[in-house]
Amino acid sequence: MREVAIAGVGMTSFGKFLDRSLKELAAESIGNALKDAGIGTGDVQAAFSGNSMAGIITGQESVRGQTVLVPLGIRGIPVFNVENACATSSSALHLAWMTVASGSADIALAFGMEKLYHQERERSFRALAAAADIESDTLSDGGSPFMEMYAEQVRGYMKESEATARDFAEISVKNREHAALNPYAQFRDPITAEQVLESPMIADPLTRLMCSPIGDGSAAVVLVRADAAPDAVRIAASMVRSGGGVSERESVSSLARAAYEMAGLSPADVHVAEVHDAASPAELLAYEDLGFCAPGQGAEYLRSGATRLGGERPVNPSGGLVSRGHPVGATGVAQIVELVWQLRGEAGERQVDGAGVALAENAGGNVGHDAAAVAIHILRAP
Amino acid sequence: MREVAIAGVGMTSFGKFLDRSLKELAAESIGNALKDAGIGTGDVQAAFSGNSMAGIITGQESVRGQTVLVPLGIRGIPVFNVENACATSSSALHLAWMTVASGSADIALAFGMEKLYHQERERSFRALAAAADIESDTLSDGGSPFMEMYAEQVRGYMKESEATARDFAEISVKNREHAALNPYAQFRDPITAEQVLESPMIADPLTRLMCSPIGDGSAAVVLVRADAAPDAVRIAASMVRSGGGVSERESVSSLARAAYEMAGLSPADVHVAEVHDAASPAELLAYEDLGFCAPGQGAEYLRSGATRLGGERPVNPSGGLVSRGHPVGATGVAQIVELVWQLRGEAGERQVDGAGVALAENAGGNVGHDAAAVAIHILRAP
Numbered sequence: 001m002r003e004v005a006i007a008g009v010g011m012t013s014f015g016k017f018l019d020r021s022l023k024e025l026a027a028e029s030i031g032n033a034l035k036d037a038g039i040g041t042g043d044v045q046a047a048f049s050g051n052s053m054a055g056i057i058t059g060q061e062s063v064r065g066q067t068v069l070v071p072l073g074i075r076g077i078p079v080f081n082v083e084n085a086c087a088t089s090s091s092a093l094h095l096a097w098m099t100v101a102s103g104s105a106d107i108a109l110a111f112g113m114e115k116l117y118h119q120e121r122e123r124s125f126r127a128l129a130a131a132a133d134i135e136s137d138t139l140s141d142g143g144s145p146f147m148e149m150y151a152e153q154v155r156g157y158m159k160e161s162e163a164t165a166r167d168f169a170e171i172s173v174k175n176r177e178h179a180a181l182n183p184y185a186q187f188r189d190p191i192t193a194e195q196v197l198e199s200p201m202i203a204d205p206l207t208r209l210m211c212s213p214i215g216d217g218s219a220a221v222v223l224v225r226a227d228a229a230p231d232a233v234r235i236a237a238s239m240v241r242s243g244g245g246v247s248e249r250e251s252v253s254s255l256a257r258a259a260y261e262m263a264g265l266s267p268a269d270v271h272v273a274e275v276h277d278a279a280s281p282a283e284l285l286a287y288e289d290l291g292f293c294a295p296g297q298g299a300e301y302l303r304s305g306a307t308r309l310g311g312e313r314p315v316n317p318s319g320g321l322v323s324r325g326h327p328v329g330a331t332g333v334a335q336i337v338e339l340v341w342q343l344r345g346e347a348g349e350r351q352v353d354g355a356g357v358a359l360a361e362n363a364g365g366n367v368g369h370d371a372a373a374v375a376i377h378i379l380r381a382p
Numbered sequence: 383m384r385e386v387a388i389a390g391v392g393m394t395s396f397g398k399f400l401d402r403s404l405k406e407l408a409a410e411s412i413g414n415a416l417k418d419a420g421i422g423t424g425d426v427q428a429a430f431s432g433n434s435m436a437g438i439i440t441g442q443e444s445v446r447g448q449t450v451l452v453p454l455g456i457r458g459i460p461v462f463n464v465e466n467a468c469a470t471s472s473s474a475l476h477l478a479w480m481t482v483a484s485g486s487a488d489i490a491l492a493f494g495m496e497k498l499y500h501q502e503r504e505r506s507f508r509a510l511a512a513a514a515d516i517e518s519d520t521l522s523d524g525g526s527p528f529m530e531m532y533a534e535q536v537r538g539y540m541k542e543s544e545a546t547a548r549d550f551a552e553i554s555v556k557n558r559e560h561a562a563l564n565p566y567a568q569f570r571d572p573i574t575a576e577q578v579l580e581s582p583m584i585a586d587p588l589t590r591l592m593c594s595p596i597g598d599g600s601a602a603v604v605l606v607r608a609d610a611a612p613d614a615v616r617i618a619a620s621m622v623r624s625g626g627g628v629s630e631r632e633s634v635s636s637l638a639r640a641a642y643e644m645a646g647l648s649p650a651d652v653h654v655a656e657v658h659d660a661a662s663p664a665e666l667l668a669y670e671d672l673g674f675c676a677p678g679q680g681a682e683y684l685r686s687g688a689t690r691l692g693g694e695r696p697v698n699p700s701g702g703l704v705s706r707g708h709p710v711g712a713t714g715v716a717q718i719v720e721l722v723w724q725l726r727g728e729a730g731e732r733q734v735d736g737a738g739v740a741l742a743e744n745a746g747g748n749v750g751h752d753a754a755a756v757a758i759h760i761l762r763a764p
Contacts, residue, residue: 001484021517052444055437055512062434062467062513062710063747063754066624070515070749076626076633079755080473081465085444091462095477102383102484130437131444133452135403242448244458251458328444365445367452372445373461 001101004223005232006379008037009337011219014186014325016117022054025218026068026113029330033109033220041073044222045105048096049081050089050112052329052364053127057118068113078105083329085131085365086278088112090240090332090375093221097238100223111220112334114327124214131328131365131372147211149366150279151203153248158205163284163299165205169196171280172209172322174308179319181309181350184334186215186325196280210280212326219334230382233343236263236357237378243370251371252289252363259376260291265357267291270313270378272342272352273359274335277320283307286361287315309350317342317350328364332375335360343381356381383483385608388615388761390419391719393601396568396707398499404436407600408450408495411712415491415602423455426604427487430478431463432471432494434711434746435509439500450495460487465711467513467747468660470494472622472714472757475603479620482605493602494716496709506596513710513747513754529593531748532661533585535630540587545666545681547587551578553662554591554704556690561701563691563732566716568597568707578662592662594708601716612764615725618645618739619760625752633753634671634743641758642673647739649673652760653695654724654734655741656717659702665689668743669697691732699724699732710746714757717742725763738763 010032012025026049034041049065060067065081078099084091089112096110116124132145157163173193179185196209226234237259245251260266267290275286284298292313293301301307307315318324318338321331339358341347358379365372392414394407408431416423431447442449447463460481466473471494478492498506514527539545555575561567578591608616619641625633642648649672657668666680674695675683683689689697700706700720703713721740723729740761747754 001486023517053437055435055443056441058516059438059508060512060516061437061509062465062470063515063749064465066747066749066752066754067515067517069624070752075624075752077624078476078622079466079624080477080622083444083446083463083465084461088444094460095462098480098484098486102480102486104383104480104484126441127443130442133445133449134440134442135405135449240460240462242451242457242459242461365448367445367448370448370452370457372448 002103003226004097004100004235005226005229006221006235006340007224007229007232008033008222009340010036011184011334011337012217013184014215014217014327017216018117022058022113022115023068025216026111027072029218029220030072030111033222037222039222043107044074044077044109045107046078046099047074047109048092049079050092050329051114052083052085052088053114056127056130057115057123084373086328087332087362087364087373087375088329090362091373093333093336094238094240094375096223097235100225106225108223109220110223110333111218112330112332113218114329115216116214116327117216133367147203147206147279150282151206154205154281157285161296161299165197166193167284167299167302168205168210168281169193170302171283172196175316175320176323178309178317178350179323182319182324185319185323186213187323206279212278212321215325215327217325217327217330219330219337221333221336232382233340234380234382235377236265236380240373240375242373248371249285249289251374255374255376256290259378263378265378269357270359271355271357272317273315274318274338275315275361276363277316277322278326280322283315283320290359290361314352317347317352332362335362336377339379343379384485386479386482386605386617387608387611388603388617388722389606389611390415390604391722392418393566393716393719394599395566396597396599396709399598400499404440404495404497405450407598408493409454411600411602412454412493415604419604421604425489426456426459426491427489428460428481429456429491430474431461432474432711433496434465434467434470435496438509438512439497439505466755468710469714469744469746469755469757470711472744473755475715475718476620476622476757478605479617482607488607490605491602492605492715493600494712494714495600496711497598498596498709499598515749529585529588529661532664533588536587536663539667543678543681547579548575549666549681549684550587550592550663551575552684553665554578557698557702558705560691560699560732561705564701564706567701567705568595569705588661594660594703597707597709599707599709599712601712601719603715603718614764615722616762616764617759618647618762622755622757624755630753631667631671633756637756637758638672641760645760647760651739652741653737653739654699655697656700656720657697657743658745659698659704660708662704665697665702672741672743696734699729699734714744717744718759721761725761
């Protein structure tokens, strides 16, 4: 397998864009990524399109990527439509990575796009619910099971650790501070821990300001063979796995170990990370599962300030899912876009000084007791 | 890239199964494929799930493959949900092939599943329409544009060749004769050319008995590294490409040339083929585009009897899309299942004697003037 580099990245702002189509959003992110890579539409040799919910929300299924790519003139190449709930575009990225790594193509595009806002809010909720088994009992009330699932996990964690609801609120506050420095973020106004704790309860202990919002957006990356791009960020590890651990946390930690091994790196080498904080407490659990701190020490690690911009290992400098936003199918690649900017020193006011190794963790969906998909990518500066 | 073999195949009968879920259908085909390969669920190292229309028809999106695989105990591996309209499961197969060929896994599962029948027929039609750009003008009447698109192509072909509506009817008759010998086929009762020509006109010159039906079903294959399965059918070429030719026909013919080159074979080497007769005349065009006869000679080739069972190169021995059935996301892998049976000499009454090389052509969707995806696989006996 050949080494693969990321030659170009692009994304849209994340937010509520009722007047912009999936096509428009994706065209913007893809255009930015191609321009950043210095290539034209005719140079792309394979494309992987990630979208999780348009079948239900917009009614476009089957050929979602082609509806974006053909009008842009990206034609006559293999195009694959990929779906894996919140890990959708990480999955597209992994397959694009495999395509270049295996020598099947020299230049591949991976992008994610999602419109979750719809005039009929019921559609958005129905689509989100479809990231679990719609025939299962957990959905008998017709609602989305996810925040309740997260809440149950968090309540268990609180019993066996010293983490408190205030810690979770502080994660929201920290990430909002990061988002305030990110022009692509959906929510940028500062918030206080009190505001987070006093916002409406969604599923105890998760308040609204601890939960990722509905959002629209798109993100894209151009992958090339590394030997053709000596100055581009490298993909040191790319792994996707459906659950199957005894718990979702074990799924993440075992996949992280495999990714570190693939990269020849350890948690201590990671300077900056984007993690899947679909609800804020998940970030604290991720510190432990990714090996940034010892098991059970997540709250202490947070309180140390290590994961804040200016700390030893900033986490979610983009603002994360709760503040940067979480248009499901776009999130995985958006994490990568942020980390490439960090590794290039192009992250502006939220730049992590001296970032040389970065990790992205993206997880999505739930079937039975399994995370439907977990993706971990490790990137390094050239 | 390593050579890849097909160690196991399985499928359900195709038909109308309002009382069977996608999960049940897929579990049957996957179970059959694993049993055929002599492996257990724990042996599968990566899985690619193909489904094109469940988001609209059943409401299950995002994690369709996992909803099938987790209950079967296939967990803790990479799972990808893949979609490419009628070429959906061929696309899943191609990515599974790449996974084994690249050394990312030694054993990979690819399957397709589709339920097109629904109590609300409107859902089925809306889902089929989503295999084109739903924002395009061709869909302004709210219907499916595909049979009209095919008909327009066929009318143009009739002007520049000697093919007649009777030829197209004879294709339906031939393939129904094949389907009569296939216990997995959706329609098995003999029909005459008169019956085909007198069945209701869908889009001139396509009558109902020239058009593929709505259907439900699933098909699955297990891929392994060839050196581990010396007696298994080989994948000599695996190619997927979105359109981009000046016409869809040029897209097919150029991809076929690339596939023959990859396999080191020529059209003359092909003993048996399954081709994408979404409407019967497409089979006749495929004879030309795949190089089985010269351009413009499709009708003559058909009339020679070459493509009938017992002829020099039987085409669609399964009955093809019109008679075997066309549950969209299952069709591509079902073609492969049929061809593996043919290459093993396990096709029963419809066995093509001495079949050593087989070709599958699968095409899907339409965006702009492009086929959204065309897939060609060439298989050979070990």
